[in-house]
Amino acid sequence: MKKFLRTAAIVAAVAVALAGCTGAGGGGKAGDVNPSGEIKPRxxxxxxxxxxxxxxxxxxxxxxxxxxxxxxxxxxxxxTTPDRPSYIQKYETLAAANKLPELFDTDATPFAQKLAKQGRMVDAEKLLKSIGVYKDYRPNALNYQRFDDGSLYMIPFEFQLEYFWYNKALFQQAGVSVPSSLNDFPALCKKLRQSGVTPLAVDGQDAWPLERYIAYQPFRITGPEYIQKLKKGDAKFSDSTGTKAVNWMADLGTSKCFQEGFSSQGYSDAQNLFTSGKAAMYNIGTWELSSLATDKLNSAVRNDVDFFTLPTIADSATAANEYVVSSGIGMAVNAKTFDPLVRDFLKFALGKYPAAYAATGALSPTTNVETTIPAGATPLYKKALDQANDLGSKLAMPWDTQLDPTSNTRLQQELVLLVQGDMKPTEFIDTMDSTIAQNAPKFFK
Incomplete structure (x- = not known):
């Protein structure tokens, strides 16, 4: 009863916010990207x-x-609902009630794909081509938003690259070098521990940063293929690829790669651990450039910060310039309310947005503007941005955008236990294979 009341309250609250905003509309089809009629402001x-x-x-x-x-x-x-779990509940509730507004955020999830197949989202590729901006977008920015079948129904507003930031002085102190293979991490962590520092700072509280690691071995072994199959139950953790990933995660735990008590430490805790010189590595994206490549950074570590990209493995299916590259959550356009006004506004906004976004010091999802390097940035800032000009075509998709919600939540919980040594790899494999087998079929049907 409480859940029903909470859901009803969400619909009611957002319905009030939307009142008078969705009364007009084209009631068009997903592929109708140039609706006829007068532009009537509303x-x-x-x-x-x-x-x-x-x-x-x-x-x-x-x-x-x-x-x-x-x-x-x-x-x-x-x-606005920045909290992602609350947002997803609101978004899916409104979709079920057919009350979504003209524009709405979504990842390329199975739920979103169902909306697209029902003709409830405007075909973004056709729309972007229609208003003349499609050619300006980075292929990887668009590809991140695509469904598995290659269709595009979301528009990106950012572009981020994820690196392993590291402290060169701490590496030298421990007598270690940048790992050439993912398989080097356990031994690397042990040597860094012996030198008296935390090897890897991680935000364990938010779950998704630790979840990045379980995706790395499968991506290097098979490319995107493994997660595309795993999420539907067509692959298992008990397969050789999955077992390799699970055992590697367990090895990271026994090698004490992460800080003590990582599961209760948050975003700022992990960042501070690295920027204070107490952790040797920090796996995070270019959205933190203003904190990591600035003259305001702690002078004791400022000149020692550098980064390396996701290491490969022997016989890797993916290249060194292919790793986690994202364009964030995308914006979908409601086909039901799409009309000449919505199209005209999007044409206006998407034409001007890239330059304004690049002026903030961020990478635009398009290539037709140049990012402004902010005052006080160290040379590392530009070095990190320049990597965007040399990327392969395969993306290491974050698993939290791929798995069904129930399986994803369970995975995040079990990963903590696995890395802490509170769960054996075989137990983890059995638990996750059972969870996905139970939940994937009904989510991906």
Whole structure:
């Protein structure tokens, strides 16, 4: 009963925010990207899962205000829920009630693909081509948003690359070098531990940073293929690829790669551990460049910070320049409410957004603008950005966007136990194979 009331409250609260904003609309089809008719200004809404003070929301607010000056009566209502679990509940509840607004955030999940197959999302590839901006987007920025069948229904607003940041002085002190293979990590961690430092700082509290690691071995062994099969129950952790990944995670644990009590330490804890010189490595994306490549960084470590990309393995199926590259959560366009106004606003905003975003010091999802290097940035800032110009085509997709929600939550819980040594690899494998077998079929049907 409590769950029903909470769900009903979500629908009611968002319905109030959307009142008067979705009354107009084209009621069009997913492939109809150039609806005919007059542009009639009105309020539209965007259901968001982004930081309220982040660059994307700030820029889009400014662009909406600029558009409204020439289109009196237009307004962009931003309905923000940065907390991802709460957002997903809200988004899926509204979708089930057929109350999604004109624009809404979503990853390329099976749930989103169902909406696309039902004709409830505008074909983003056709839309971007129609308004003349498709050619400007980085292929990997678009590919991150695609469903497994290659179709594109989400528009990216950012572009991030994930690296292993490391402290050169601590490596030298321990007598170690940058690992040439993923399989070098356990031995590397042991030597760093012996030198008196934490090998890897990780945000265990939020679960997804630790989950990155379980994806690495399968990506190097098979490319994207393993997770595409695993999430549907067509592959198992008991397979050779899965077993390799699980045993590697267990080895990271027994080698004490992560800080003591990592499961209860958060984002800032992990960052501070690295920037204070107490941890030798930190696996995170370019969204933290302003904290890692700046003259404001602790002078004791500032000149020792560098990065390396995800190491390969022998007979790797993926190249050294292929690793975790993401374009964040995408924006979908509601086909039901898509009309000349929504199209015209998107054409206006998407034409101006890249330059404004690049001016903040971030990588644009497009290649037609140059990122502004902020004042106080160290040479490492540009070095990290330049890697975007030399990327392969295969992406190491974050597993939290691939697995069904129940299996993903269970995986995150069991990973902590596995790495802490509270669960044997065989127990982990049996638990996860059973969980996926039970939940994947009904989610991917």
């Amino acid at each position: 309020a539209i809404s965007w259901l968001l899962s982004r930081p309220a003070d982040g660059a994307t929301i700030t820029i889009m607010k400014e662009l909406a205000d600029e558009y409204a000056k020439k289109h009196p009566g237009f307004k962009l209502n931003l309905i």
